[in-house]
Amino acid sequence: MKVIAIVGSPRKNGNTELLATHTLKAIAEEGLNTELIHLAGLEIKPCNACMVCQKEEKCSIEDDLFPIYLKMKEADGIILASPVYFGSATSLIKALMERAGYMARLNGEPFQGKVGGPLVVARRAGQNFTFAQLTLWFQILGFFVPGSTYWNVARGLEKGEVLRDEEGLKTAWNFGKNMAFLIKKVRS
Numbered sequence: 001m002k003v004i005a006i007v008g009s010p011r012k013n014g015n016t017e018l019l020a021t022h023t024l025k026a027i028a029e030e031g032l033n034t035e036l037i038h039l040a041g042l043e044i045k046p047c048n049a050c051m052v053c054q055k056e057e058k059c060s061i062e063d064d065l066f067p068i069y070l071k072m073k074e075a076d077g078i079i080l081a082s083p084v085y086f087g088s089a090t091s092l093i094k095a096l097m098e099r100a101g102y103m104a105r106l107n108g109e110p111f112q113g114k115v116g117g118p119l120v121v122a123r124r125a126g127q128n129f130t131f132a133q134l135t136l137w138f139q140i141l142g143f144f145v146p147g148s149t150y151w152n153v154a155r156g157l158e159k160g161e162v163l164r165d166e167e168g169l170k171t172a173w174n175f176g177k178n179m180a181f182l183i184k185k186v187r188s
């Protein structure tokens with residue numbers, strides 16, 4: 001059983017990556033395999049509505065998306081982690097959501113019955129909107145979305161600041177534990 005966390009910040013070693021790593025640690029403790037995937041440095045263009053994926057399970061845009069889509073299909077659990085940019089998820093992770101989501105919807109709904117959920121980091125505001133934005137993606141694609149002890153949001157501006165947000169870390173940790181629990185139930 002495997003969980004992947006896709007980090008949609010354009011900067012590496014940042015708060016979103018730290019929070020996702022923390023959650024994956026909680027999941028790994030329960031005996032599941034984990035992998036963190038950075039979108040930073042990759043080319044993920046937005047959907048161009050060419051509709052090629054309506055005819056076959058491929059994307060006409062030749063960039064770094066398709067190998068990640070294949071990993072998403074293989075995983076039992078998927079975390080989408082994003083910083084808040086102007087009150088919203090980053091364009092990087094939105095581009096992945098558009099293209100992976102459409103390919104999945106038009107090609108047998110491979111994400112149905114997987115477990116997933118969001119992680120969000122911001123300096124001050126926009127966490128809940130972004131949390132909802134990401135949750136809507138999981139919901140429409142048939143994921144089971146576990147809860148935590150708060151919404152999966154944390155605070156931080158400069159790299160590393162999120163590690164000072166005790167409640168944010170605890171929430172992300174408990175979300176990881178619930179995710180591992182649910183995956184084991186779903187897959188048993």
Ligand SMILES: Cc1cc2nc3c(=O)[nH]c(=O)nc-3n(C[C@H](O)[C@H](O)[C@H](O)COP(=O)(O)O)c2cc1C
Pocket residue numbers: 009010011013014015016017083084085086087088121122123124125126155156157158159
């Ligand atoms: C372009 C841009 C827009 C941002 N917009 C917001 C915002 O709307 N609300 C907020 O609280 N923080 C905002 N921030 C701050 C980031 O969410 C914050 O620094 C976060 O920790 C970055 O995550 P990272 O370290 O994983 O890149 C913004 C940062 C950037 C670069």
